[in-house]
Amino acid sequence: MDKSEIIGQSTIQHGPESNRVYLMHMWPSDFPEIIEKMDDLAKTNGYTKLFAKVPSRYGAAFRMSGYETEAIVPGFFNGTEDALFLVKYFDIKRRTPNAEEMDVFQNLLLSETNSEIPKLDKTHVLRLLTPEDTEEMTNVFAQVFDSYPFPIFDTEFLKKEMSEETRYFGVFQDGKLVGISSAECDDSLKNAEMTDFAVLPSQRGKKIAIHLLRTMEEHLINKGFKSFYTIARLKSPSMNKTFMNNDYRYTGTLVNNTQIAGQIESMNVWYKTV
CATH class of the missing domain: 3.40.630.30 (Gcn5-related N-acetyltransferase (GNAT))
Known part of the structure; x- marks a missing residue:
């Protein structure tokens, strides 16, 4: 099981199962040193991916350190600031998703939505x-x-x-x-x-x-x-x-x-x- 720990005051999960370092909650006072500490942790343990969920105001420094944005959640922080889901790879093979799964998902995105659902029965x-x-x-x-x-x-x-x-x-x-x-x-x-x-x-x-x-x-x-x-x-x-x-x-x-x-x-x- 991957473990969660505190670095500075920030919460990080890491381990061999997901083979990554995940910055779950970044404390502002840990920025920007947390970026280098995550790199060191990944290199020491041979992890092939870094993943950080951070307020958009910190995105520039992460990008300059080799991160890219894989997703975003608008209004994540109290409805006023977006969250960036930033990643950095140490293994080029890990960057490529399963082509068949992505093809099925693409077709799903193009399909019609249906907001009507049956009620749960009395049991x-x-x-x-x-x-x-x-x-x-x-x-x-x-x-x-x-x-x-x-x-x-x-x-x-x-x-x-x-x-x-x-x-x-x-x-x-x-x-x-x-x-x-x-x-x-x-x-x-x-x-x-x-x-x-x-x-x-x-x-x-x-x-x-x-x-x-x-x-x-x-x-x-x-x-x-x-x-x-x-x-x-x-x-x-x-x-x-x-x-x-x-x-x-x-x-x-x-x-x-x-x-x-x-x-x-x-x-x-x-x-x-x-």
Whole structure:
């Protein structure tokens, strides 16, 4: 499992599974030294990609250090400043996405959207999840994902996330948890990453993911949130279509970026402002 650590006051995730350094939260006082520290960390460990999510005002220095923009989320920072998703490669082979996956995704982008969804039947109940649900949550995650970039198979990790800024939502059928999603919230900046979608194979085709997504949005809009985004697997057309049908906009692909389900995959960035 890749690990998260603090460098200066900034949060970085790195490790051999995703084979990258990921600057998750940059503290202003760590700029610009954090750029060189990330380079050193990657070179020391032989990582082939650097990935940074930063306010647009810092983009020039990263670009001068060899970074390029793979995606952007407008209004990410409290609705007033954009976030740049910046990358730097140390292996030219890692820069190229899977051609077949990109072709399927291109066709999806050209397809018609459909905002109408069927209601969940009476056997399904959707609600906010609590620490008491975490054991059942790990069972669902284990059935959906062979591996994941964060320790979602650990009940203590899920409880810790719940105690901080992550809200988990679940769909139950006849009392059994069958679908999960989460909103990783930044209450100060009023943005949230819509993520961790996991629906049991037996429940697919019922549009559970979009019910979860819309419920999360409603919950957060009522709390004053201004922007939502997701980093969706390129190889999952259905998940990308869920965001497309719910008025999210595609802004770029993070190529060979994240270790999930046993391999490093490319991820698409979508956003929505309210």
